[in-house]
Amino acid sequence: MNISTDYQVAKGELTDKVILVTGANRGFGRAMTLDLAKAGATVIMLGRDLGSLESVYDEVVDLGYQEPVLYPLDLEGATPEHYEQLQANLLENFDQLDGLIHNASIIGTMMPIEQYDIKLWYSTMQINVNAVFMLTQFLIPVLNKSDDARILFLSSSVGRSARAYWGAYGVSKFAIEGLSKTLSEELEKTNIRVNSLDPKRMRTKMRQTAYPAENADNNPTPESISPAIVYLMSESTKALNGEQLTLELD
Numbered sequence: 311m312n313i314s315t316d317y318q319v320a321k322g323e324l325t326d327k328v329i330l331v332t333g334a335n336r337g338f339g340r341a342m343t344l345d346l347a348k349a350g351a352t353v354i355m356l357g358r359d360l361g362s363l364e365s366v367y368d369e370v371v372d373l374g375y376q377e378p379v380l381y382p383l384d385l386e387g388a389t390p391e392h393y394e395q396l397q398a399n400l401l402e403n404f405d406q407l408d409g410l411i412h413n414a415s416i417i418g419t420m421m422p423i424e425q426y427d428i429k430l431w432y433s434t435m436q437i438n439v440n441a442v443f444m445l446t447q448f449l450i451p452v453l454n455k456s457d458d459a460r461i462l463f464l465s466s467s468v469g470r471s472a473r474a475y476w477g478a479y480g481v482s483k484f485a486i487e488g489l490s491k492t493l494s495e496e497l498e499k500t501n502i503r504v505n506s507l508d509p510k511r512m513r514t515k516m517r518q519t520a521y522p523a524e525n526a527d528n529n530p531t532p533e534s535i536s537p538a539i540v541y542l543m544s545e546s547t548k549a550l551n552g553e554q555l556t557l558e559l560d
Contacts, residue, residue: 311550312558313507315534317541324543325350325376328404330449332385333414334378335362338464338509340369341532342411342539347375349540354400357414358384379403385414385441386433393448406455409543411462412442412486418478431478438482443489453502460543463490465506470554487554494552503551507542509535510557 329346333339334355343353347370357363360382370378381399383392400407418434419427446461453459468476469483487506494504538557541547 311553311555313538313542313555314558315530315538317537319345319349319537319540321348322350324540327351327408327543328354328400328406329409329411329543330354330356330381330400330407331411331413332356332445335359335366338532338536339413340366341536342413343378344370344373344375344533345536345540346543347378348373349544350376351409351543352376352404353378354381355379356381356383358382358386385437385445388441388444390444390448393444396445397448397452400449400452404452406459407449407452408456408458409460409462410446410449410453411464411539411543412445413464414441415464415479415482420475421477422475423477426477434478435482435485438479439485439489442486446489446493450497450502454500457501458545458548459502460547461490461493461502461504462539462542463487463504463506465490465508465554467508467510470508490554491552498551503548505542505550505553505555507555508557 324346329351331339331343331346331353334343334353335357343355343366346353355363355366355378363380363382367378367380381396383396415438416434418430453461463486465486466483468480469487473480490504490506497504535557
């Protein structure tokens with residue numbers, strides 16, 4: 311199912327919503343944080359690097375948008391106890407969680423499976439799959455407190471159609487698609503809607519790593535397509551569940 315990127319963010323349309331975004335400190339995560347805050351949502355910015363989280367926080371505040379909340383966490387090293395503490399913090403400070411956007415991931419390296427570095431494989435799967443699973447499991451009780459909650463998994467075309475040499479990243483995105491589908495079935499009778507999204511190409515460091523010879527200027531910026539994330543968190547998409555969504559680029 312294709313999703314247009316032409317959505318116009320209306321200031322205040324997500325007022326009173328609380329949305330957690332992983333990898334909120336750079337790239338697409340930064341762009342969606344700005345747009346969600348512009349729409350009035352309180353964004354819980356989760357990321358590894360406190361300095362870059364603070365930089366995005368300052369941007370949001372300087373623009374006069376809804377003040378976000380910083381939550382530094384290293385997904386690679388995080389344990390179930392860290393996620394349990396996050397759950398406790400959210401329950402203590404907010405009535406509910408209305409959105410969980412799994413944006414953070416690493417690309418690992420591009421090489422054949424038979425040559426893939428085992429430590430890098432573990433690291434990539436830990437960040438891209440295991441951390442996503444644990445974070446979701448601990449936050450479902452908080453999402454259940456919302457009348458209209460969303461879980462959005464950022465995926466990739468290589469997680470829907472296999473491509474040689476994409477290694478742990480490609481495999482992790484197939485896992486994410488499976489997790490999204492399974493959860494959408496399990497949570498069908500709740501107020502939580504679960505979907506995956508392939509944002510296609512955009513001008514990010516990850517894309518540059520994957521396609522070093524590509525002219526990045528031909529790709530849309532994260533800021534030009536992030537309004538679609540607000541749309542997917544809005545009342546307009548309340549009926550979407552179990553969908554493999556794809557951003558519609560020019």
